[in-house]
Amino acid sequence: MRITSIETKHYRKPLNPAFKAAWDPKPREEFLSTIVKVHTDQGITGIGSGDLLKGFEGHEHLFIGQDPFAIERHNQILDNIDFHYGRCWPLDLALWDLIGKATGQPVYKLLGAKSDKIKAYASTGEIVSPKERAKRTQKLIAEGFEAMKIRFHHEDVRDDIKVIEEIRKQVGNDIEIMVDANQGWKMPWDTERTWDLKMALQVARELEDLNVFWLEEPLPAHDFKGMAKLRELTSIRIAGGEMNRRWHDFREMTDYGSLDVYQPDVALAGGITQVKKIGELVQGSGHIFSPHTWSNGIGLLANLHLSVAISDCPYIEFPYDPPSWTNERRDFVLKETVKPNDHGELIMSDKPGLGFELNDEALTKYEI
Numbered sequence: 001m002r003i004t005s006i007e008t009k010h011y012r013k014p015l016n017p018a019f020k021a022a023w024d025p026k027p028r029e030e031f032l033s034t035i036v037k038v039h040t041d042q043g044i045t046g047i048g049s050g051d052l053l054k055g056f057e058g059h060e061h062l063f064i065g066q067d068p069f070a071i072e073r074h075n076q077i078l079d080n081i082d083f084h085y086g087r088c089w090p091l092d093l094a095l096w097d098l099i100g101k102a103t104g105q106p107v108y109k110l111l112g113a114k115s116d117k118i119k120a121y122a123s124t125g126e127i128v129s130p131k132e133r134a135k136r137t138q139k140l141i142a143e144g145f146e147a148m149k150i151r152f153h154h155e156d157v158r159d160d161i162k163v164i165e166e167i168r169k170q171v172g173n174d175i176e177i178m179v180d181a182n183q184g185w186k187m188p189w190d191t192e193r194t195w196d197l198k199m200a201l202q203v204a205r206e207l208e209d210l211n212v213f214w215l216e217e218p219l220p221a222h223d224f225k226g227m228a229k230l231r232e233l234t235s236i237r238i239a240g241g242e243m244n245r246r247w248h249d250f251r252e253m254t255d256y257g258s259l260d261v262y263q264p265d266v267a268l269a270g271g272i273t274q275v276k277k278i279g280e281l282v283q284g285s286g287h288i289f290s291p292h293t294w295s296n297g298i299g300l301l302a303n304l305h306l307s308v309a310i311s312d313c314p315y316i317e318f319p320y321d322p323p324s325w326t327n328e329r330r331d332f333v334l335k336e337t338v339k340p341n342d343h344g345e346l347i348m349s350d351k352p353g354l355g356f357e358l359n360d361e362a363l364t365k366y367e368i
Helices: 071-084 090-103 107-111 130-143 157-171 197-207 226-234 247-256 272-284 295-308 360-366
Strands: 002-020 028-041 043-049 117-123 147-151 176-180 213-218 238-241 315-319 346-348
Touching: 028 090, 043 090, 071 090, 071 197, 071 272, 090 107, 090 272, 090 295, 090 346, 107 272, 107 295, 117 176, 117 238, 130 147, 130 157, 147 157, 147 247, 157 176, 157 197, 197 213, 197 226, 226 238, 226 247, 247 272, 315 346
Parallel strands: 117 147, 117 315, 147 176, 176 213, 213 238
Antiparallel strands: 002 028, 028 043, 117 346
8 A cells, every 4th residue: 555645635614603712812713724635546545633733734745655554754754844844643543543543443443452441521611600601510510521621811810719619619520620820822913921830830729729739831842841840849640741742842841850741742742653652651650641623623633532542641632612612613524523521531433544534514614
């Protein structure tokens, strides 16, 4: 089998009403997705997505004529492109989808199949009042979720803490809570000051008393020493790494003891091929691997396959904050949306590859 061509297309879905993401000062009025297809001489096509393939177009010739199963070779080429130009990891996802289809196996079985299911935690995205967030939390519990993540980004962090306090007041410990401070990175137009170590420590100590499962991105993503110091000073788990793009970052963070929970996303930082190695590295060092999944349904599925294959973490991130962020918005490129069962579990199917079909009607409608 040989790769004959690589096809890349871009899609834009308008969002009305706009999605007011906590980490973005600008309300999001559209949702962009890029689909990459890897075609072969045997008529099998692998499909990937989850990021915009920045820097990839123009390098397709490096893969044409190659055996798609030479995954380590292809991943090294992608790593080189990533260093020079930008993120292009959805191609790795497409290659794994292709390999699964060629072998008739779901990707998670090719990666190890430690389990065939995992609990989802509802990863919310908007800043809302304590009363509103508690109301939405009650609905999540009714849907079967046992864990959720709250975004911090009020002007005064004390208002963020009030949200957690209200949830505990209304539902007690009926749901596990993670907190994302979103201090690890910024949108290009965001010039607000990020937390320093002392601020992060004050917040962590407040959250200890509220039985929070982990505190995510309390410091900039490059501050390996600061995160390690914070981790020493608090009993709460410290999470991060979603935007650290290089394998070496995770090696350094592991050496420093920067994090309890490591969150590389296969669509953003190394593809399934490299993130599997990162997951094994951090778990072998006694830490938790639980990937970031906030892209589209294909990116979510790719991280899901890897998580059930190797992760010890009881939960995987599930981007979901209705009515503003729904399965339908997130997964508009898919024929069927990804969703957990009534017990909050994501159950794997035996469909080969990543196990999805594209929504051709939506792709025709939203193609750029």
